[in-house]
Amino acid sequence: MITTQGLCNLVKLEELDLSSNGITGELPTCWQNMTSLRVLFLEDNGFTDNVASSPLTSLTSLEFLSISGNYFDIPSSLSPLANYSRLKVLLLDDNKLTIDPKTIDLSSNDFPGPFPAWLLENNTKLENLLMANNLFVTLEVPLMTPRNLLVMDMSNNDVRGELTTEFCINVTNLNHLNLSANRLEGNIPSELGTIKSLSVLDLSHNHFSGELPIQLLDSNSSLRKLNVAYNNLQGEIVFSGNTMNQNLLYLQLEHNMFNGDLSFLSSLVDSWLLDVSNNIFIGKLPRSIANMSSLRLLDLSKNQLNGLIPQGLFNLPQLEYLALSENNFSGSLASSFIAPELRHIHLNGNKLNGSIVHLLPNGSNLVTLDLSENEFFGSIPYWLGNLSQLNILLLRGNSFYGTFPKQLCILKSLSMIDLSKNNLFGRLPICLGPMNFSSRGYADKVDSTSVPHIVGFTTKRRFDAYKGYTLLNMIGLDFSYNHFSGEIPPEIVISQDMLMLNLSHNKLTGHIPMSLSNLTKIESIDLSYNNLIGSIPEELTQLISLEVFNVSYNNSSGAIPNKNQFGSFIESSYYGNHLLCGLPLSNDSKKSCTKAKEDGFIDGETFYISFGVSYTMVLLVIPVVLFINPQWQQGWFHYVELVITTCRSLFITCYYFVQDGFRKLSSGPTI
Template sequence: MSSIRILNLEDNEFTDSVVSSPFTSLTSLEFLSTSGNHFDIPSSLGPLANHSRLKVLILDDTKLTIDTKVASLIPRFQLMVLSMSNSPSRGFELTSLGFLKHQYDLRILDLSLNYISGPFPAWLLENNTKLEKLFMANNLFTTLEVPSMTLFNLSELDISNNNMRGELTTEFCANVPNMSYLNLSANRLEGNIPPELGSIKSLYVLDLSSNNFLGGLPIQLLDSKLGHLNVAYNKLQGEIVLSDHTMNPHLSRLRLDHNLFTGSLFFLSSLVDLWVLDVSNNNFTGKLPRLITNMSLLLALDLSKNQLDGLIPQEICYLGDLEYFDLSDNNLSGPLPFFISKSMLHIHLNRNKLNGTLVHALSNSYGLVTLDLSENEFSGRIPYWLGNFSQLSILSLKGNSFYGTFPEQLCKLKSLSMIDLSENNLFGPLPSCLGPMDLSKDYTDKVISSTTEMGDVIIGWSPWSYVRTIKSHPESFHIKMKEEFQAPHTVGFTMKGRFDSYKGYALLKMVGLDFSCNQFSGEIPPEIAILQEMLTLNLSHNKLTGRIPMSLSSLTKIESIDLSYNNLIVFNVSYNNLSGAIPHKNQFGTFIENNYYGYHLLCGLTLSKKCSTTINVNCLATKSCATTKEDGFIDEETFYISFGVSYTMVGLVIPVVLFINPQWRYGWFHYVELVITTCQSLFITCYYFVQDGFRKLSRGQTF
């Protein structure tokens, strides 16, 4: 075993302390991977210090223990590849980089998902001038410090999600001339985005999202060889105007969302090879440019939450590969064009001014998972062909002018998780065919995990290539960085009387039905209770009659039921052991005799049996003559008890507070003394005033 040069134990269930394991004697090792096990390894890597041939060390998802030898230990190895990234579930807590002080030959270093704090370690880059890839995302770095030397070999850098402060300077851009992948997202970087980033000719992926960058978007970034540009969630502003000769055939993903950009979208005419375009949550104005239709590769288009107006161009609907389409929260008007794309999965057109009938506008979109047309001005009947969309999970037609009866074809939709037909003009009976529907069947992957993948950016490296004797497994190990467009799937729904937006995990768990604010009549079909996964049911503001079906009590997961503003019988106490006079105040006066079946000891205005005397019937039935006060608003005994307890507590709290706080005690005594002095003065004044008055009266004088 002492001659072993390559040892890979990755993803097993081994448990051992490396100090006492055979690892210490395997000094010929060049490659060692213990990732995904339960080994206990000192953070100084002391047990491996004598492994002078070790070049590749993979310790991902491994438990490290604190070692006091970190500062003094000088290992004999010079690593080329070191990976110690970890998942939070492992409880890994690498907090110091001291064990790297003596490493000068690193090419690939991955220390992401740890608890390393302090300024970004620029010294690590300066010590390892051959470093090619550095991944230190999800740590606790405080400030961004720029290396003072040019790093010609560094091509990939990910220090995202560290909450770092500072500015991205031109010096930084000059020192990484061969950078191809740069991810600084989810920090607190500020200032302007340096235009010099566009001068890095090899830069292909740039992610500056979720920072505090100000100013405009440097045009140089759109006129470079960038393939992926993400500046979402910043404070960028102004218009984006490109020159006539600007053309970027490489840019495939562009995210400008959640900023303060203004002006038109005409600049998109130069970016015809986009796969993903998200400019939502800005202040763009004007009409939708027809030039978007030149983006034949477009898979995801999100222009929501802007101030766009006019018609939806028919040409957009000819984008045959389009899967995600969101124009919600704009001022778009006119009819809905005929959609040709059969690959469409998610359509969000809610909160616009679209009108007309649907007719056959979406009849070819058989793969739809989400259809949100809520809060527009659509009219006509709900189209029957919606029942052909077997994958439909979310259907929201809320706040339109649809009329007619509920189309029974919708009962074919077995994958629905949310259906909202509220605030329309629908009438007729509620559908009893909803019973067989399974509102939660197979919608998890389609609604939440549905991700538009536009290929993978492989940031590949092969640790095997650093072990010269092994050349038969060039792709055994690699780092795969996926660039995906996560469809937001934000859907509004009313629950517990409050309209909220649901997304992510909340949307995953949201299962509901809302038919409120229509003209539905008749009884509530008991079959509706078969929808066992339902969390919310809203049938309010209709013309429903009859009794509330007992079957609703079987909805064990229900959190909200709203049946208000109908003509339902919501009170029935038939066949119990009640006796006495029936109350006639408030809502009790509206109930009829059918609500009191099976009672021989009740009497009152609602029943044919009147109460002939003022003697309480309950007294006669129970042989008790105790006086009752059936209409009393407050229980007198409870009132007196609570009154006495309250004043007793006040009497006890005041002395305790005055005892604890001397300043308040002195203030209180001063106040009491002042009141007593004032009262004494008033009493003396009143006394002499009255005495003088009687004296004058006795003498016959007037005041």
């Protein structure tokens, strides 16, 4: 054993090499104070410590650690070394690896190289092999793979090549197989369907091609969850014998190239989740879809489906998420939404029409309503005010008309509202002020399913898709391309957390409200194509997060602010304002503010103030001067008397001249 205490006093030591010295026993506990140690060589000795309780766990500054060729007791999870955030090299070979007889968890360690098949050969009782989030590049399991192996997770590695038939034969008792987020290619082997115990299969986010093996959809299969999303699969989906599959509850086929119709949905009447979005499916929805009483999530978006939407689809008792966006569905919607659990409705990008005034949904739980880019008309319905949980309202690109729907002011949980590209008119109401545009209410409403909630919204001059935490933090208001008039109310500042405000392409008048300077997190303000007047408030330069600012084609005047973010805005942000001056306007489009002043340019307000001051000064100066100098006073009175006498003489002369002329005209011509 090491008995010297000399090393214990070297608390600032950075490198220590004790390799090949035949040292035995445990590490001194005082080593835990050597927190500055960066390099430690202990290989080829006889240390017998348990790593989990040794001083090694305290040496978090280590960048290089070699304990090879000892008798250290090392758990397979390597959890005692989890705090080594700076570690670049770790050598553990020729030690005692302590392994749970049922579970090996080596996840999230960035282990490179081929799959360690020896772990399966040497552990006959192994049930769970968890090796996600590493850098393994191959996947070859030995013939003697433990028959007890139930769970295998190799997701998010760098595994390449094809999934072989031999692999499927050697894992005959698997219950859960996750190979997602790798680089696997080729066809999905049909032998996977022969693993009768397989309940969960996730092959998503790979490069598989070809058709989906019919064996995986067999009615005798035990599969409950099948995820092959984000691959290059194609062909039609066919169920063996066209029989009903009561086991398959989760089916995810999104982001592939599957085609054909959706008749196979008739075999999945007990499913909970169906996502076939981003494929090439055609035709109408089967009527049987309205009988899927257990369905919680249905996503058929971004296909080529057409026809009417079955009325019963909105009445499913368990349905929480419905996405039929970007298809060719037409006709009007059902007369009512009565699904009690429905929280997200995405019907955007279709050819739906008619009025929605009488839908009257029982939607107290509704969080998202996206009806944008359709052909709906009529007024925006009053029942929106009953949706107390509504966070996202998107009605963009329809033919809604009327004044601003005041029922929206009742909603206190809104975070995104898009009424752009409609026929709304009238003034923007001040009732927006009390609205609590906040994402806090939405945080509890995020779907528990694995399908991401995605919403499209225009900001920073482009249309983007928002999802996940980005969506949670998105707070915006878009009233562009309507006919709103009057001044912009200061109450438009509905939340200091707002990121986007778009009031462009309306008929708004008046000044830009200084209250916009309270939007401390705003990233985009678009007020273009209105009739706004006056200067751009200098206070807006305080908005350090502002990336896009556009007031083009208004009647703004004065100097353009150039502090902070305003120094980076391009010339097109100010086009069409003939009374604006200063950078970034070019010499050809607008003279500088200095040149404008030299040319005698002065605004009306300055003129009236200057004239009033000058006139008042003249009236005050004349009496003061006359009072001080008697000679000037005498001269002044003489001048006034002369003017009065002259005017009187002129008046009398004019009077008699007019009277004489009038007499001659009255007496007629002389014969």
